[in-house]
């Protein structure tokens with residue numbers, strides 16, 4: 180069974196962006212050491228234009244071959260005129276309002292993203308599915324999430340967009356690894372206890 184992994188950047192207090200979702204205050208921590216780690220360990224999670232800028236656009240996928248994101252997150256790329264932000268992956272965007280895909284490489288999931296994820300997980304293959312976010316879609320897909328990769332930046336927001344737009348429920352995960360970086364960033368990986 181392929182896994183669904185939510186890879187997300189957040190503040191110390193667990194917000195993925197300001198109240199509107201804007202996470203640009205975290206960009207300051209993308210220094211050479213941390214970008215080197217992302218390029219080596221999670222190259223698929225770097226968007227196509229970023230990979231080009233970093234000179235790693237032809238690096239093979241290590242962990243994921245598919246991405247799913249909500250229309251709110253996809254909008255960030257669309258606003259920059261980018262219709263295929265993760266060209267190295269099979270791309271799915273959950274949306275009820277985008278009736279037609281802006282790009283042949285992007286498939287719109289207009290209803291039942293949970294069902295779509297279950298279908299993708301049942302496919303044969305070594306590589307998994309990267310849940311990019313944002314908050315609302317991660318909340319809706321919460322029960323399907325098998326792994327978490329939490330990139331915590333050394334800032335407190337006080338308020339903002341939560342990691343999961345879902346209801347209160349205590350769910351246990353096992354800590355699989357912790358990496359710390361010179362600039363104070365911490366990356367924790369977890370697996371869901373099933």
Ligand SMILES: NC(=O)c1ccc[n+]([C@@H]2O[C@H](COP(=O)([O-])OP(=O)(O)OC[C@H]3O[C@@H](n4cnc5c(N)ncnc54)[C@H](OP(=O)(O)O)[C@@H]3O)[C@@H](O)[C@H]2O)c1
Nearest residue numbers: 188195200249250251252273274275276312313314315316
């Ligand atoms: N820090 C990080 O690592 C990180 C990562 C990703 C995103 N973000 C931030 O997250 C923000 C976006 O998060 P968000 O919570 O506002 O939006 P989102 O989860 O990205 O997208 C929400 C949209 O997904 C669609 N959707 C959700 N459930 C659906 C369902 N059951 N069926 C069909 N479509 C469904 C709807 O699109 P329609 O309205 O079109 O129907 C909904 O408006 C952005 O500002 C981005 O910066 C941060």
